[in-house]
Amino acid sequence: MDLDLTPEETAFRAEARAWLAEHVPATPLAPPETARGFAEHRAWERTLYEGRWSAVSWPCAYGGRGASPVESLVFEEEYHAAGAPVRISQNGIALLAPTLLAHGTEEQRARILPPMARGETVWAQAWSEPEAGSDLAALRSVAVRADGGWLLSGNKTWSSRAVFADRAFGLFRSHPGADRPHRGLTYALFPLDAPGVTVRPVGRLDGKPVFAEIFLDEVFVPDEDVVGEPGQGWRVAMSTAGSERGTALRAPGRFTAAAGRLVELWRSAADPGDTALRDRVADAVIRARAYRLYAYGQVSRPGPPPEAEASLTKVFWSELDLALHETALDLLGADGELVDADWAQGWLFALAGPVYAGTNEIQRDVIAERLLGLPKGRRG
Amino acid sequence: MRFALDDGQTAFGRSLDGMFAAADTPSAVRAWARGEHGPGRALWRRAADAGVFTLAAPGGLGGVGPLPVEVGVAFVEFGRHCVPGPLVETVAVMALLSRLAEAGEAAPAKEWVPKVCAGRARVTLAAPARAEHGPRAGRAAAPAGGPYAPAADAVDAVFVATAGAEDAEPGRGPVLRSIGPARPYALDADAADAVFVVTSSDGEAADGDAADGLWLAPGHGPVLPSVDPARRLAVPAAGGERLAAGPAVREAAAHARLWAAYATAAQALGVGHALLDRTVAHARRRVQFGTVIGSFQAVKHRLADALIGLEFARPLLYGAAVALAAGSPGARAEVAAAKAAACDAAYAAARTALQVHGAIGYTSAYELSLWLGKARALRQAWGSPEDCRRDALELPH
Numbered sequence: 001m002d003l004d005l006t007p008e009e010t011a012f013r014a015e016a017r018a019w020l021a022e023h024v025p026a027t028p029l030a031p032p033e034t035a036r037g038f039a040e041h042r043a044w045e046r047t048l049y050e051g052r053w054s055a056v057s058w059p060c061a062y063g064g065r066g067a068s069p070v071e072s073l074v075f076e077e078e079y080h081a082a083g084a085p086v087r088i089s090q091n092g093i094a095l096l097a098p099t100l101l102a103h104g105t106e107e108q109r110a111r112i113l114p115p116m117a118r119g120e121t122v123w124a125q126a127w128s129e130p131e132a133g134s135d136l137a138a139l140r141s142v143a144v145r146a147d148g149g150w151l152l153s154g155n156k157t158w159s160s161r162a163v164f165a166d167r168a169f170g171l172f173r174s175h176p177g178a179d180r181p182h183r184g185l186t187y188a189l190f191p192l193d194a195p196g197v198t199v200r201p202v203g204r205l206d207g208k209p210v211f212a213e214i215f216l217d218e219v220f221v222p223d224e225d226v227v228g229e230p231g232q233g234w235r236v237a238m239s240t241a242g243s244e245r246g247t248a249l250r251a252p253g254r255f256t257a258a259a260g261r262l263v264e265l266w267r268s269a270a271d272p273g274d275t276a277l278r279d280r281v282a283d284a285v286i287r288a289r290a291y292r293l294y295a296y297g298q299v300s301r302p303g304p305p306p307e308a309e310a311s312l313t314k315v316f317w318s319e320l321d322l323a324l325h326e327t328a329l330d331l332l333g334a335d336g337e338l339v340d341a342d343w344a345q346g347w348l349f350a351l352a353g354p355v356y357a358g359t360n361e362i363q364r365d366v367i368a369e370r371l372l373g374l375p376k377g378r379r380g
Numbered sequence: 381m382r383f384a385l386d387d388g389q390t391a392f393g394r395s396l397d398g399m400f401a402a403a404d405t406p407s408a409v410r411a412w413a414r415g416e417h418g419p420g421r422a423l424w425r426r427a428a429d430a431g432v433f434t435l436a437a438p439g440g441l442g443g444v445g446p447l448p449v450e451v452g453v454a455f456v457e458f459g460r461h462c463v464p465g466p467l468v469e470t471v472a473v474m475a476l477l478s479r480l481a482e483a484g485e486a487a488p489a490k491e492w493v494p495k496v497c498a499g500r501a502r503v504t505l506a507a508p509a510r511a512e513h514g515p516r517a518g519r520a521a522a523p524a525g526g527p528y529a530p531a532a533d534a535v536d537a538v539f540v541a542t543a544g545a546e547d548a549e550p551g552r553g554p555v556l557r558s559i560g561p562a563r564p565y566a567l568d569a570d571a572a573d574a575v576f577v578v579t580s581s582d583g584e585a586a587d588g589d590a591a592d593g594l595w596l597a598p599g600h601g602p603v604l605p606s607v608d609p610a611r612r613l614a615v616p617a618a619g620g621e622r623l624a625a626g627p628a629v630r631e632a633a634a635h636a637r638l639w640a641a642y643a644t645a646a647q648a649l650g651v652g653h654a655l656l657d658r659t660v661a662h663a664r665r666r667v668q669f670g671t672v673i674g675s676f677q678a679v680k681h682r683l684a685d686a687l688i689g690l691e692f693a694r695p696l697l698y699g700a701a702v703a704l705a706a707g708s709p710g711a712r713a714e715v716a717a718a719k720a721a722a723c724d725a726a727y728a729a730a731r732t733a734l735q736v737h738g739a740i741g742y743t744s745a746y747e748l749s750l751w752l753g754k755a756r757a758l759r760q761a762w763g764s765p766e767d768c769r770r771d772a773l774e775l776p777h
Contacts, residue, residue, distance in 0.1 A: 002702060003702050263773060296381060299381075
C-alpha cells in the first residue's frame with residue numbers, strides 16, 4: 001500500500017503547477033454572476049484549453065489530455081492550491097461530458113465536446129422543476145414527438161449559471177403512458193437562446209443571479225440532441241448524478257486547499273487558547289485529508305466505484321464544506337458578516353451543498369438502502 | 381499509487397475475522413471481566429499463532445515487521461470481535477523495545493520481544509501522555525486519567541513509562557492533577573507476565589523515579605473495572621527493575637505512543653463496524669408499527685451517518701500506516717487524524733447502536749454492551765480527542 005506518484009504523475013503535477021503559476025490571473029476576475037465577469041471566466045476557460053488543462057480527464061481527441069484518475073485528482077489539487085478561478089464550464093465538463101462519453105454517440109461527442117472544452121459552449125443543468133425537487137421523477141416538462149425531433153415544453157428551475165450559459169441538458173417526459181414515473185423520460189440538449197425559451201434569473205440569498213428558471217414553449221430539439229434512447233433518460237441521468245455527487249465535480253483538492261487557508265487564518269487570527277475553535281479547524285483539516293485519501297483509495301481500485309458510493313462522498317463533502325466555512329466566519333469575528341468577502345461567499349455557496357445534487361436526506365436513503373441493505377420505505 | 385489493501389492483506393483480515401467469529405469472543409470477554417483469563421489467553425494464543433504479534437516486531441527480534449498496514453488489518457479484526465487483553469499495549473511495548481534496541485539498548489528487546497512474538501509472554505505498558513499534552517499544557521479541567529496499564533492483571537509484564545515528578549506525586553502538582561490517578565494505569569496487569577513502566581523527566585523535580593526510564597513494575601495495585609468490561613485497569617507498583625534510562629527511553633516512548641495510538645484507531649474502526657453491522661441486522665428484523673424499523677427514514681439516516689463516519693476514517697487509518705511504514709516525520713499528525721476520526725466514528729456508531737436497539741441495548745446481558753463500552757474507552761486511550769486534534773493540525777494540505 002502506498003501513496004507514491006509515478007515519475008509520470010510527478011512530472012504531470014510539476015507541469016500543472018508551473019503552468020498555473022504562470023497563467024492564473026494575478027488579480028481576481030469579476031464575479032461570474034455578472035455579464036463582464038462571465039465573459040472574463042469564459043476567456044479563462046479558453047486559456048485553460050490552450051494549455052490543454054480545461055478537461056484533463058477527457059480523451060485527447062476531444063480536447064482533453066487523457067489524464068489518469070490519479071492525475072485528474074492531482075490537477076484539481078494544484079488548481080485549487082493555486083487559487084485559480086471558478087470553472088463556469090464545470091457542469092458541462094464534469095457532468096454532461098462523462099454522460100456523453102458513457103451514453104452518447106460518437107457524432108455527439110465529436111460535435112459537442114470540443115466547443116465545451118474551449119469554453120465556447122457553456123452548459124447548464126435543467127433538471128429540477130417547481131414540483132419535482134428531491135422527487136425528480138415527478139417532473140412534468142414534456143417532450144412531444146415532432147418531425148425529426150422533439151418539442152420541449154415546461155418549466156425548469158434552480159439551473160446554475162443558466163443566466164449566461166449557452167445550452168442546457170435536461171430531462172423531459174416523452175412517454176406519458178409509462179407504468180412508473182421514472183420510465184418514459186428523455187434526456188435532451190437544448191439551446192438557451194432558442195425560440196420558445198425564456199430564462200428568468202433567480203437571486204441567491206445574497207441577491208446574486210447564480211441560477212435561473214427556464215420556461216420552454218414548444219422548443220424544437222432534433223433527434224441528434226437526445227442522449228441515449230428516448231424513454232431511457234432516467235438511466236442516463238443517473239450516470240450524470242453519480243458524477244455530480246462524487247469526486248469529479250467536487251474534487252478533494254478543493255477542500256484540502258480551503259482547509260489550508262483555514263489553518264492560515266487560524267494561525268493569524270485566532271486566540272491560541274481557544275481550543276474550541278482550534279478543534280473545529282483541526283476537524284476541517286482531518287476531514288479534508290480523509291476525503292483526499294478516500295479518493296486515492298477509489299482510484300486505486302479497478303473499474304469505476306459503485307454508484308452508491310457517490311452518495312457517501314456527497315454527504316461528506318457538502319457537510320465538510322459548510323463546517324469549514326462556518327469555522328472561518330467564526331474566526332473572522334465581526335468581519336465574518338461582510339457578505340462580499342471570500343469566506344462569506346464561500347459559505348453562501350456551501351450552504352447549497354446539502355441541497356443540490358440530490359438532498360443529503362435522499363443520499364442517506366440511498367446509503368441505507370443500497371450500501372446497508374435496509375428495506376425501501378416511503379420517504380417521510 | 382496503490383492505496384488499497386492487496387489480496388494478501390485482505391485475505392489475512394478475512395482469516396482473522398473467520399477465526400474470531402468461530403471462537404465465541406463474547407464469552408471470553410465475559411470471563412476476562414471476571415478475572416478468568418483462560419479463554420482470553422486461548423484467543424491470545426491463536427492470534428500469536430496467526431502471526432499477529434510478529435507483524436509489529438523487526439526481523440532481528442523474531443518478527444517480520446514492523447508492518448503497519450498488516451497490524452492495522454489485525455487490529456480492525458480485534459476490534460470487530462472484541463478480543464480482550466492488552467493488545468495495543470503489546471504492540472506499543474514491541475515498538476518501544478525495538479526502538480531502544482536500535483538506540484543501542486538491546487537487552488530488554490532481546491529478552492522480551494521474541495517471547496511476545498511467539499505468544500509465550502503477555503505484557504502491558506503504562507506510559508504518561510506526552511508532556512505537552514498534559515494538563516499543564518493548557519487543557520484546563522481535562523482529567524488526566526491514566527495512563528493505566530490495561531489488563532495489568534492478565535499479562536506477564538507491565539512496562540511503565542512515567543512522566544515527571546508531578547505524575548508520581550500528585551500532591552505537588554496543580555490541583556487538576558488530583559482528578560486523575562497518581563500514576564498511569566496498566567491495562568490487564570493481572571494477566572501480564574511483565575508490566576513495563578515508562579517514566580519521564582518532564583516534571584520540575586527529578587527524583588530517581590521520575591527521570592526518563594523504563595521499568596519493569598514489581599506488581600500492581602487493585603484492579604479497577606472499566607466502562608469496557610474487557611479492560612481491567614491497575615496502577616503499577618512503584619520501583620522495580622530499571623531496564624533503561626535516558627533520552628533514548630523518551631524517544632522510544634514517543635515511538636511507542638505513536639504505535640499505540642495507531643493500533644487503537646484500528647481497533648476503534650473494527651468496533652464501529654461491529655456496532656453498525658449488529659444494528660443494521662437489528663433494524664432489519666425488529667418490527668414496530670407493523671413494519672421493520674429499518675424502513676423508517678429516521679433510523680436509516682442515523683445508520684447512514686454511522687457508515688459515513690467509518691468509511692472516511694478508514695483511509696485516514698491506512699494513510700497513517702503508510703506514514704508509519706515510511707518513518708515519515710508527518711506520521712504523528714496522520715496517526716492523530718486517524719485516531720480522532722476512528723474513535724469519533726466508533727463512538728457515534730455506539731450511540732446510534734444504543735438508540736436503534738432501544739432498551740435491550742442498555743442491558744449488560746445483551747452482547748452489544750461489550751462493544752458499547754469499548755467505543756467509549758478507546759476514545760481516551762493513547763491520545764484524547766483534543767490531543768489528536770492538536771497534532772492533526774500539522775497534516776499536509
